[in-house]
Amino acid sequence: MARILVRDIKKTFGKFVALKSVSMEVADGEFTVLLGPSGCGKTTLLRIIAGLETADRGEVWIGERRIDRLPPRARNIAMVFQNYAVFPHMTVFDNIAFGLRMQKRGSEEEIRRTVEWAAELVHIESQLEKYTGQLSGGQRQRVAVARALAVRPQVLLMDEPLSNLDALLRLEMRAELKTILRECATTTIYVTHDQVEAMSLADRIAIMHGGEIEQYDTPLEIYRNPATLFCGGFIGSPPMNFLEAERVAPGRYRVGGLELEGPRDAGPKLLLGIRPEDLEPVADGGAALAGSVLVVEPLGSHLLATLRLDGRLLRFAGDADLPLHPGETLRLRPRADRLRWFDPESERAVRS
Amino acid sequence: MRTRLLYATLAVIASIWVLVPIYLLAVSAFGGPETINAWPKSLLPERVSTETLAFFFGVRGVWNAILNSILVAALTMVMSILLGAPAGYALARFVFPGKDGYRLLVLLTRAFPIAILALPLTVRFIEIGIYDTPLAVALVHTALALPFAILVSSSLFMGVPKELEEAAWTLGCTRFQAFRKVVWPLARPGIAATMIFAFVVSWNEVFAASVLTLRERTLTAFLLTSLNESPLHFRFAGGLFLIVPALIFIFAVRRYLFSMWGIANR
Ligand SMILES: Nc1ncnc2c1ncn2[C@@H]1O[C@H](COP(=O)(O)OP(=O)(O)OP(=O)(O)O)[C@@H](O)[C@H]1O
Ligand SMILES: [Mg+2]
Numbered sequence: 001m002a003r004i005l006v007r008d009i010k011k012t013f014g015k016f017v018a019l020k021s022v023s024m025e026v027a028d029g030e031f032t033v034l035l036g037p038s039g040c041g042k043t044t045l046l047r048i049i050a051g052l053e054t055a056d057r058g059e060v061w062i063g064e065r066r067i068d069r070l071p072p073r074a075r076n077i078a079m080v081f082q083n084y085a086v087f088p089h090m091t092v093f094d095n096i097a098f099g100l101r102m103q104k105r106g107s108e109e110e111i112r113r114t115v116e117w118a119a120e121l122v123h124i125e126s127q128l129e130k131y132t133g134q135l136s137g138g139q140r141q142r143v144a145v146a147r148a149l150a151v152r153p154q155v156l157l158m159d160e161p162l163s164n165l166d167a168l169l170r171l172e173m174r175a176e177l178k179t180i181l182r183e184c185a186t187t188t189i190y191v192t193h194d195q196v197e198a199m200s201l202a203d204r205i206a207i208m209h210g211g212e213i214e215q216y217d218t219p220l221e222i223y224r225n226p227a228t229l230f231c232g233g234f235i236g237s238p239p240m241n242f243l244e245a246e247r248v249a250p251g252r253y254r255v256g257g258l259e260l261e262g263p264r265d266a267g268p269k270l271l272l273g274i275r276p277e278d279l280e281p282v283a284d285g286g287a288a289l290a291g292s293v294l295v296v297e298p299l300g301s302h303l304l305a306t307l308r309l310d311g312r313l314l315r316f317a318g319d320a321d322l323p324l325h326p327g328e329t330l331r332l333r334p335r336a337d338r339l340r341w342f343d344p345e346s347e348r349a350v351r352s
Numbered sequence: 353m354r355t356r357l358l359y360a361t362l363a364v365i366a367s368i369w370v371l372v373p374i375y376l377l378a379v380s381a382f383g384g385p386e387t388i389n390a391w392p393k394s395l396l397p398e399r400v401s402t403e404t405l406a407f408f409f410g411v412r413g414v415w416n417a418i419l420n421s422i423l424v425a426a427l428t429m430v431m432s433i434l435l436g437a438p439a440g441y442a443l444a445r446f447v448f449p450g451k452d453g454y455r456l457l458v459l460l461t462r463a464f465p466i467a468i469l470a471l472p473l474t475v476r477f478i479e480i481g482i483y484d485t486p487l488a489v490a491l492v493h494t495a496l497a498l499p500f501a502i503l504v505s506s507s508l509f510m511g512v513p514k515e516l517e518e519a520a521w522t523l524g525c526t527r528f529q530a531f532r533k534v535v536w537p538l539a540r541p542g543i544a545a546t547m548i549f550a551f552v553v554s555w556n557e558v559f560a561a562s563v564l565t566l567r568e569r570t571l572t573a574f575l576l577t578s579l580n581e582s583p584l585h586f587r588f589a590g591g592l593f594l595i596v597p598a599l600i601f602i603f604a605v606r607r608y609l610f611s612m613w614g615i616a617n618r
Contacts, residue, residue: 099523
């Protein structure tokens with residue numbers, strides 16, 4: 001059990017800058033998810049922490065030990081790979097025991113007990129004698145997790161471990177992983193580009209974009225207060241709406257046909273960020289954002305509508321029973337406590 | 353159905369093409385001296401005798417030549433895998449400047465005919481005192497088998513996912529341990545096939561072996577030099593003895609050869 005400290009990591013592949021300057025600290029026992037679009041450098045960062053890739057500069061610490069010059073075997077980490085990487089020429093038992101044997105962790109008897117403990121944790125204790133080639137994807141996945149947990153690493157690194165599973169199994173494994181990892185309380189970094197997975201698993205999420213961490217916070221905080229336009233647009237389904245706002249007086253901005261209270265010391269042009277569910281229909285009368293309904297998606301639990309407003313699209317999530325039809329005009333007002341403002345130049349949030 | 357018939361026909365023709373000479377060779381070798389000059393040839397030997405073979409093995413120098421051949425082939429096999437497997441591993445796993453050029457150069461070694469290399473090699477081997485030894489022949493045979501060993505083992509290692517090795521590293525292996533515990537077991541069948549191939553290359557090679565030896569002949573070189581002055585049935589026995597090991601080896605490793613070529617075996 002130990003914290004992870006990553007300080008000012010830079011990595012280039014030839015001329016391509018994969019990581020610009022990444023710093024983060026994962027607390028002891030914390031579950032951190034690296035989330036970002038494909039190619040943003042998640043795997044690269046994970047591999048640098050594991051020692052499978054060397055950074056151009058920067059430091060990696062685990063606990064009180066600086067590890068960025070150590071070989072992978074000396075780092076006290078374990079990794080679960082995207083394609084499982086279980087050894088096909090070994091039985092499930094030998095796979096899980098592999099790390100223990102290589103690191104000479106006790107007698108064969110003790111190793112057997114640890115293997116059984118790990119196998120039970122992931123529910124594959126009945127498969128121990130099988131070769132991994134005879135297993136299904138989900139079972140291989142479990143073997144990979146058990147193999148990583150068996151060595152009781154200080155730090156567990158997982159690279160999209162669920163991405164090769166079908167949707168249902170993924171849901172199931174996600175819930176299981178959460179319980180298992182809570183039980184083990186191992187400091188974990190988990191890579192994914194699935195935001196739902198990230199939201200449901202993470203203590204904290206680091207949003208990566210273009211080789212940088214844009215925001216590192218709890219899921220709810222990122223959802224409520226995205227630090228950048230990218231974070232707001234990446235998290236949430238459908239994502240946050242962004243509307244152009246123009247200053248009419250200090251601290252007051254006009255958005256569509258509405259005048260709203262905004263930040264006092266900000267530029268003349270801002271973007272208003274508002275979540276689809278933070279828009280409320282208003283009865284005729286009063287000022288509102290009026291848009292024509294293009295598409296209505298009744299999802300059962302709620303309803304999604306896409307509106308056209310001044311040539312831009314606006315997404316609205318509301319009560320499933322709302323009688324909405326394409327072609328109608330819908331008048332909406334954002335909840336005053338959920339207004340988020342962004343500077344269109346720097347793309348960063350402006351706190352009001 | 354039509355295509356299957358066509359395939360079957362072609363397969364039968366190809367098999368006959370290969371098998372008939374071998375069969376005739378065997379008939380002549382086992383049929384006793386008199387069958388050889390008999391005409392018309394009978395497809396079944398009238399009697400089976402080991403006379404010819406006994407005569408063959410009785411000739412002075414044959415046993416020594418066979419032992420030399422085995423020794424040279426074994427040395428070739430070991431050396432080409434000891435040199436070829438690491439080179440193949442490097443080609444499969446590392447990015448280094450001039451990698452493609454290296455790959456090409458490896459193949460280019462086959463572009464120089466042995467006939468051109470033979471004289472300078474002879475001189476050099478005499479200088480360093482290994483002329484007329486199995487080692488000298490094995491060195492040249494290794495050079496012949498090496499390109500194949502390098503390229504095939506590189507593709508074998510490429511077939512072992514890198515993540516498996518990396519997983520082994522994170523679980524406590526050194527590079528070498530990971531190779532031994534994970535990469536090697538998975539590549540072993542193919543490596544075995546490569547070794548056998550090197551063995552057969554060496555076993556069949558005649559030119560370098562003839563030039564580089566005087567007394568310590570390999571079987572091919574021995575047969576070549578004694579072919580003119582020996583009776584016909586001796587040549588048949590020698591021929592049979594030359595192809596049989598190759599056939600046995602290829603039969604033994606056919607599974608790996610098939611899997612190397614991506615053909616499912618049954
Ligand atoms: N060995 C390499 N050589 C050259 N470029 C590389 C190498 N590894 C990664 N890259 C590049 O670095 C960038 C980041 O790659 P990385 O694998 O970290 O992305 P990722 O965030 O994990 O994406 P994904 O979600 O698709 O797995 C990519 O643009 C990739 O092309
Ligand atoms: Mg990745």
